[in-house]
Amino acid sequence: MVxxxxxxxxxxxxxxxxxxxxNITCKxxxxxxxxxxxxxxxxxxxxxxxxxxxxxxxxxxYNGEKVCFRNPIDAKRAxxxxxxxxxxxxxxxxxxxxxxxxxxxxxxxFLNNKDAKELxxxxxxxxxxxxxxxxxxxxxxxxxxxLVEIAKAISEDPQLLILDEPTAALEQVQVxxxxxxxxxxxxxxxxxxxxxxxxWEVLEICDDVVIFRNGKNVGELDFCMxxxxxxxxxxxxxxxxxxxxxxxxxxxxxxxxxxRIQNLKYGKFLKSVSFELKKGEILGIGGxxxxxxxxxxxxxxxxxxEAKGDFILKEKKINLTKPANAIRCGMFLVPGDRQVEGLMLxxxxxxxxxxxxxxxxxxxxxxxxxxxxxxxxxxxxxxAIKTESIDKTVDTLxxxxxxxxxxxxxxxxxxxxxxxxxxxxxxxxxxxxxxYAFIIKMVEENNMSVILYASDNEELISYCDRVxxxxxxxxxxxxxxxxxxxxxxxxxxxxxxxxxxxGA
Amino acid sequence: MNIRANIKTNxxxxxxxxxxxxxxxxxxxxxxxxxxxxxxxxxxSSLKNSLNSFAPLILMAMGQAIVLVSGGLDxxxxxxxxxxxxxxxxxxxxxxxxxxxxxxxxxxGVMLGIGLLNGAAVGYLKLPPIIATFATSYIWFGIALFVxxxxxxxxxxxxxxxxxxxxxxxMPDWLKAFGAVVPTSVxxxxxxxxxxxxxxxTKTGRYMYAVGSNRVTAYQSGIKTxxxxxxxxxxxxxxxxxxxxxxxxxxxxxxxxxxxxxTLQCIAAAVVGGIALNGGRGNVFLAIIGAVIMSLVGKIIxxxxxxxxxxxxxxxxIIIIAIASSAVYSTLNERAALRGGK
Numbered sequence: 001m002v003x004x005x006x007x008x009x010x011x012x013x014x015x016x017x018x019x020x021x022x023n024i025t026c027k028x029x030x031x032x033x034x035x036x037x038x039x040x041x042x043x044x045x046x047x048x049x050x051x052x053x054x055x056x057x058x059x060x061x062y063n064g065e066k067v068c069f070r071n072p073i074d075a076k077r078a079x080x081x082x083x084x085x086x087x088x089x090x091x092x093x094x095x096x097x098x099x100x101x102x103x104x105x106x107x108x109x110f111l112n113n114k115d116a117k118e119l120x121x122x123x124x125x126x127x128x129x130x131x132x133x134x135x136x137x138x139x140x141x142x143x144x145x146x147l148v149e150i151a152k153a154i155s156e157d158p159q160l161l162i163l164d165e166p167t168a169a170l171e172q173v174q175v176x177x178x179x180x181x182x183x184x185x186x187x188x189x190x191x192x193x194x195x196x197x198x199x200w201e202v203l204e205i206c207d208d209v210v211i212f213r214n215g216k217n218v219g220e221l222d223f224c225m226x227x228x229x230x231x232x233x234x235x236x237x238x239x240x241x242x243x244x245x246x247x248x249x250x251x252x253x254x255x256x257x258x259x260r261i262q263n264l265k266y267g268k269f270l271k272s273v274s275f276e277l278k279k280g281e282i283l284g285i286g287g288x289x290x291x292x293x294x295x296x297x298x299x300x301x302x303x304x305x306e307a308k309g310d311f312i313l314k315e316k317k318i319n320l321t322k323p324a325n326a327i328r329c330g331m332f333l334v335p336g337d338r339q340v341e342g343l344m345l346x347x348x349x350x351x352x353x354x355x356x357x358x359x360x361x362x363x364x365x366x367x368x369x370x371x372x373x374x375x376x377x378x379x380x381x382x383x384a385i386k387t388e389s390i391d392k393t394v395d396t397l398x399x400x401x402x403x404x405x406x407x408x409x410x411x412x413x414x415x416x417x418x419x420x421x422x423x424x425x426x427x428x429x430x431x432x433x434x435x436y437a438f439i440i441k442m443v444e445e446n447n448m449s450v451i452l453y454a455s456d457n458e459e460l461i462s463y464c465d466r467v468x469x470x471x472x473x474x475x476x477x478x479x480x481x482x483x484x485x486x487x488x489x490x491x492x493x494x495x496x497x498x499x500x501x502x503g504a
Numbered sequence: 505m506n507i508r509a510n511i512k513t514n515x516x517x518x519x520x521x522x523x524x525x526x527x528x529x530x531x532x533x534x535x536x537x538x539x540x541x542x543x544x545x546x547x548x549s550s551l552k553n554s555l556n557s558f559a560p561l562i563l564m565a566m567g568q569a570i571v572l573v574s575g576g577l578d579x580x581x582x583x584x585x586x587x588x589x590x591x592x593x594x595x596x597x598x599x600x601x602x603x604x605x606x607x608x609x610x611x612x613g614v615m616l617g618i619g620l621l622n623g624a625a626v627g628y629l630k631l632p633p634i635i636a637t638f639a640t641s642y643i644w645f646g647i648a649l650f651v652x653x654x655x656x657x658x659x660x661x662x663x664x665x666x667x668x669x670x671x672x673x674x675m676p677d678w679l680k681a682f683g684a685v686v687p688t689s690v691x692x693x694x695x696x697x698x699x700x701x702x703x704x705x706t707k708t709g710r711y712m713y714a715v716g717s718n719r720v721t722a723y724q725s726g727i728k729t730x731x732x733x734x735x736x737x738x739x740x741x742x743x744x745x746x747x748x749x750x751x752x753x754x755x756x757x758x759x760x761x762x763x764x765x766x767t768l769q770c771i772a773a774a775v776v777g778g779i780a781l782n783g784g785r786g787n788v789f790l791a792i793i794g795a796v797i798m799s800l801v802g803k804i805i806x807x808x809x810x811x812x813x814x815x816x817x818x819x820x821x822i823i824i825i826a827i828a829s830s831a832v833y834s835t836l837n838e839r840a841a842l843r844g845g846k
Contacts, residue, residue, distance in 0.1 A: 071726075072723075072725070090721055090784070092717040092785050102726035104707050111710060
């Protein structure tokens with residue numbers, strides 16, 4: 001039985017067509033995967049179905065009736081709820097207040113807080129046992145926030161649940177718990193739309209998939225009838241007839257140190273981290289999520305005044321107590337949360353790319369705008385950023401292109417060390433490949449080094465010369481060359497876990 | 505890496521890591537200072553006088569707090585209060601008690617009008633609150649000048665109950681006795697607290713925090729943000745009406761200019777109380793603490809026998825210290841949490 005059918009949906013933002021011909025069909029009690037590169041229109045379609053955006057044209061049939069949701073409230077009343085990728089939680093309210101938000105039960109006039117707390121605890125127990133629901137959202141870490149967001153969508157008792165990249169911020173255990181719960185819901189007749197960049201997740205959980213490219217759907221596969229074939233799906237997503245795998249080349253790295261770090265300490269996040277980075281090396285930082293990798297990157301970029309330790313760059317001792325110091329030393333951070341930490345979203349691409357130059361290089365009294373615009377245009381072309389013009393604001397770009405702007409900011413400078421904190425998070429397969437290809441080219445041409453933290457082990461395996469594994473703020477292992485494999489990384493990340501378990 | 509998540513959340517640590525604790529500490533310190541320089545501070549008559557002189561700022565700060573929580577700001581609170589005061593004193597005739605009722609009804613209408621217009625400008629037209637209420641403040645001031653061009657007007661006798669029960673002629677003796685112990689200003693503030701307590705336990709109250717926290721997100725969650733913001737401005741108007749009634753009863757005359765200095769003072773009071781200017785945090789009770797701190801600053805300067813020229817300067821410095829100390833307090837807490845980690 002078909003629950004929802006969207007046909008020929010069109011949506012324009014300004015002059016850009018986000019969706020030119022969107023079609024999707026959801027069957028009752030089935031999980032439909034929605035796949036596509038960033039900017040292919042899948043988020044737009046989800047938002048049209050949930051009433052956040054209004055379609056320019058096209059029809060949506062829901063439960064056999066033609067519907068047109070003018071706002072999210074209408075869609076929720078009709079039983080469609082969505083867990084947003086850019087979370088829809090309110091930072092100052094508590095977890096339980098967020099979960100019941102806009103669906104509060106009342107005793108006549110007053111809020112029924114007791115029921116609300118019980119309901120929230122019940123739902124969250126399935127993913128996060130013993131979770132303190134009276135904390136505010138601002139106090140949670142990203143994976144907890146994501147789970148609360150999902151719990152919020154579930155608490156509305158939907159018939160159709162849309163999960164927009166719910167797994168990007170989660171750890172494996174949490175993903176498994178989520179999948180178990182999704183199967184439960186499906187068996188109760190709830191339909192779901194599931195978006196993810198991780199192909200194997202889609203293969204594991206979905207009953208059928210719809211693939212989007214450039215604003216229209218280019219293929220549908222029903223797993224009940226077809227074989228699950230990842231290669232076919234990748235071809236449909238990228239639109240290339242042949243999938244190109246990155247072929248790893250083992251580069252010769254001179255035994256010349258670029259950066260030496262000794263006894264880096266920061267609160268409970270980093271406990272005496274020491275390592276050496278060689279010239280021209282791509283050094284990976286791996287491990288389970290939240291073991292201090294993010295803090296390490298931020299400390300190296302000079303974000304923590306309280307961080308202690310010795311930093312030696314090219315034989316010279318440097319001081320990393322301020323971001324400005326790090327920048328002067330040629331150490332640039334491409335932060336994990338690009339929308340908050342890396343970009344001025346409401347400003348143009350030009351402003352974003354040029355401002356570090358304005359801040360750190362000697363400037364003539366009148367800014368030569370024309371010359372800088374040309375330079376900026378050059379950078380945009382070099383990085384193949386997809387945009388109409390460099391005067392467009394950054395928030396009109398897709399995730400992958402936004403990340404390129406963050407990298408582009410530093411192309412005006414001589415780089416010694418590029419710090420990449422999960423640069424490919426939420427970036428699609430094609431853009432990811434472009435990004436890394438460009439970074440490798442930069443490394444080879446400019447004689448610089450890279451420290452790469454990636455939550456996806458595959459990136460570490462494909463692109464790093466050496467990988468350090470972190471656990472609870474310490475470096476617990478080192479892999480290099482051919483030893484960097486999925487198994488070795490995972491076993492090293494977990495091994496400590498086992499040891500600790502025995503010790504306790 | 506959220507630092508705040510790691511602040512100790514048990515017992516004593518929790519008490520002192522809460523944001524509210526800084527204004528409370530300052531509040532207690534201020535009381536101690538004032539009590540030590542004004543020896544009769546704690547005598548009933550002196551307390552009553554202090555409360556009466558603090559009451560207008562407290563009531564206005566309470567209203568401001570509600571608007572701030574819902575993500576707004578009201579730069580018109582002083583002039584809208586003055587407008588209601590002018591309307592009240594203009595309509596009433598000293599010897600005709602019925603005019604008091606008419607005046608009250610009209611003032612209620614004005615209260616709704618002010619709240620609706622401010623709320624509509626911010627909520628429905630989505631104008632920035634600073635600009636919208638700055639503009640409306642001129643409208644209210646203009647109307648107030650039209651109603652009462654020069655300070656004046658009169659008040660019916662029973663209206664004086666809003667200042668002191670003993671000033672009303674036919675008041676029953678037991679109420680007079682009660683009024684001698686508990687000044688009306690306290691009752692007005694308590695009434696305001698009760699109203700807020702009730703509102704805060706309803707959906708509307710919860711949604712004010714939601715809208716203040718992030719308007720777009722709140723809208724996407726299905727909250728009628730414009731309606732909520734308008735409600736907040738109307739509630740603010742209600743507190744301003746209470747303040748206007750208090751002034752009417754106290755002075756039995758109105759002036760269009762009386763509210764001017766109070767506007768920024770009540771915003772500062774809310775901030776001193778620890779209410780975030782960007783919305784989503786705080787409550788009416790913190791505003792009371794903030795307003796009392798602000799009022800005590802004036803008292804300390806008065807009793808310190810400072811030359812006039814220095815008084816405003818010093819009060820500015822003290823306010824900065826009060827606001828900064830709460831910021832310093834939370835920074836210190838975060839540092840401590842960082843060090844305390846294993």
